[in-house]
Amino acid sequence: MSGAVDAGSARKMSCGPRLDLQALPGVPIVEPGDDLAQLAWEALARASIVLADGDVLVLASKVISRAENRFVDLSTVEASARAVALAAEVDKDPRVVELILRDTSEVSRKARGVLVVRHRLGFIAANASIDLSNAHPAHAAPGSGPWMLILPESPDASAERLRAALALRSTANIGIVVTDSLGRPFRMGTVGAAIGVAGLPPLWDRRGEPDLFGRELETTVTGLADQVAAAADLVAGQANEGRAFVHVRGLTFEPEDATVAKGASALYRPAAQDLYA
Amino acid sequence: MSGAVDAGSARKMSCGPRLDLQALPGVPIVEPGDDLAQLAWEALARASIVLADGDVLVLASKVISRAENRFVDLSTVEASARAVALAAEVDKDPRVVELILRDTSEVSRKARGVLVVRHRLGFIAANASIDLSNAHPAHAAPGSGPWMLILPESPDASAERLRAALALRSTANIGIVVTDSLGRPFRMGTVGAAIGVAGLPPLWDRRGEPDLFGRELETTVTGLADQVAAAADLVAGQANEGRAFVHVRGLTFEPEDATVAKGASALYRPAAQDLYA
Numbered sequence: 001m002s003g004a005v006d007a008g009s010a011r012k013m014s015c016g017p018r019l020d021l022q023a024l025p026g027v028p029i030v031e032p033g034d035d036l037a038q039l040a041w042e043a044l045a046r047a048s049i050v051l052a053d054g055d056v057l058v059l060a061s062k063v064i065s066r067a068e069n070r071f072v073d074l075s076t077v078e079a080s081a082r083a084v085a086l087a088a089e090v091d092k093d094p095r096v097v098e099l100i101l102r103d104t105s106e107v108s109r110k111a112r113g114v115l116v117v118r119h120r121l122g123f124i125a126a127n128a129s130i131d132l133s134n135a136h137p138a139h140a141a142p143g144s145g146p147w148m149l150i151l152p153e154s155p156d157a158s159a160e161r162l163r164a165a166l167a168l169r170s171t172a173n174i175g176i177v178v179t180d181s182l183g184r185p186f187r188m189g190t191v192g193a194a195i196g197v198a199g200l201p202p203l204w205d206r207r208g209e210p211d212l213f214g215r216e217l218e219t220t221v222t223g224l225a226d227q228v229a230a231a232a233d234l235v236a237g238q239a240n241e242g243r244a245f246v247h248v249r250g251l252t253f254e255p256e257d258a259t260v261a262k263g264a265s266a267l268y269r270p271a272a273q274d275l276y277a
Numbered sequence: 278m279s280g281a282v283d284a285g286s287a288r289k290m291s292c293g294p295r296l297d298l299q300a301l302p303g304v305p306i307v308e309p310g311d312d313l314a315q316l317a318w319e320a321l322a323r324a325s326i327v328l329a330d331g332d333v334l335v336l337a338s339k340v341i342s343r344a345e346n347r348f349v350d351l352s353t354v355e356a357s358a359r360a361v362a363l364a365a366e367v368d369k370d371p372r373v374v375e376l377i378l379r380d381t382s383e384v385s386r387k388a389r390g391v392l393v394v395r396h397r398l399g400f401i402a403a404n405a406s407i408d409l410s411n412a413h414p415a416h417a418a419p420g421s422g423p424w425m426l427i428l429p430e431s432p433d434a435s436a437e438r439l440r441a442a443l444a445l446r447s448t449a450n451i452g453i454v455v456t457d458s459l460g461r462p463f464r465m466g467t468v469g470a471a472i473g474v475a476g477l478p479p480l481w482d483r484r485g486e487p488d489l490f491g492r493e494l495e496t497t498v499t500g501l502a503d504q505v506a507a508a509a510d511l512v513a514g515q516a517n518e519g520r521a522f523v524h525v526r527g528l529t530f531e532p533e534d535a536t537v538a539k540g541a542s543a544l545y546r547p548a549a550q551d552l553y554a
Contacts, residue, residue: 017299188544
């Protein structure tokens with residue numbers, strides 16, 4: 001679980017002794033075509049929050065998928081031969097497996113009822129993080145579906161669009177984190193993790209900062225955006241359409257510049273450096 | 278990454294729209310023999326915090342290890358034949374490998390410079406989470422060491438002792454989370470995770486709670502204590518002796534009762550249910 005860390009994590013970063021998270025009130029269920037920046041801006045105003053440098057807005061990928069109309073009517077999906085064979089092997093609906101495979105770069109583990117894959121975006125997730133809960137859009141015709149919700153085309157790009165749209169309304173240097181609830185090897189329960197990042201450094205490189213004894217810190221690079229995602233997941237809950245935006249205050253970070261890597265992919269360990277790949 | 282979940286997660290649990298974390302001020306560097314409950318109590322008073330139902334105090338395992346004098350002078354450690362052989366294989370100090378093996382139930386992965394093990398406590402961690410940074414105790418004689426800091430004998434028991442000691446001072450129903458910074462397969466950077474829990478449910482079982490559409494939630498069990506640990510790690514930082522206690526407010530949970538499982542081991546996936554073991 002060691003490995004080289006992207007140089008993009010070297011930006012100046014700190015957290016004060018306080019961190020405050022708030023799910024913004026009164027956000028309606030997001031529907032395809034909704035303007036997320038406008039919804040966030042109005043929700044901030046309802047909470048009497050004026051954006052400040054270092055603030056982070058966290059939203060579940062599901063919220064972005066809804067806004068970007070990433071709904072798929074399963075009854076319209078035709079399973080490939082590969083999907084049919086794999087579905088028989090793991091005992092799943094072939095059409096669901098087809099949807100999973102369309103977003104998969106490689107199957108990581110399979111077992112009865114379980115399909116863990118490397119998503120085309122680079123992270124490992126069960127069922128390619130497709131929401132199988134039939135969260136139908138408002139435009140769903142009676143008798144249509146069941147509806148699946150797939151991940152955004154590019155959560156990093158969605159995060160950056162939201163950041164840029166809010167930058168037209170506020171001069172504050174803010175971050176955006178797009179989250180997903182991921183299962184984990186070794187540990188029970190899901191945790192919020194970052195699959196889209198803009199503005200905020202995805203990793204927090206503490207190498208070289210002396211600890212209280214003046215020696216260099218041994219454990220050095222923190223999964224910053226993942227920790228922000230995990231914290232926000234506590235207040236967003238799972239039925240997160242009702243608490244679409246979580247505002248986080250307490251971090252300090254420099255504005256992005258073009259010389260450093262950015263985006264959630266800095267959080268994904270390359271398979272060649274992964275002892276568990 | 279699926280699997281049965283311990284029934285201990287069935288306690289009533291919720292999180293409001295706000296979550297506030299604060300590293301308590303003015304906590305001195307913890308030394309062997311220090312009374313953690315008294316230190317926490319004084320730090321709460323300095324921050325003008327009166328403990329309330331649902332509050333959680335988070336502390337790094339390193340803080341408990343220091344209080345419980347889990348220091349080891351590496352120069353006094355004699356490496357076993359197995360440690361010498363393994364050390365040669367992965368290119369580490371045989372005495373460090375000896376310390377690691379003493380806390381190891383099985384080696385999970387090894388590579389040059391890397392030893393990932395299942396700790397005797399049940400979780401997977403690099404180097405058995407031994408702090409190799411020579412964080413010496415105040416009683417260290419000149420010329421002694423280098424000093425290593427190993428994990429507490431039982432972080433769950435340490436958490437429970439702290440909870441019980443604070444229960445003598447306050448009637449509030451509170452939780453204690455003992456954290457460690459763990460690396461992860463698939464993802465870069467460490468995150469705070471729970472290796473000791475008291476009072477708080479380690480898992481948050483949301484099965485059966487309807488979402489906004491009235492259907493049962495699909496993703497169902499959250500690694501609650503791990504998410505609290507990750508959030509607290511942001512304000513505790515890595516040089517955590519200076520911010521030994523993080524106070525978390527915003528959760529609601531029922532008092533523990535004897536009928537449900539408790540402790541951090543509910544967070545550890547049994548190897549037989551782990552596709553990556």
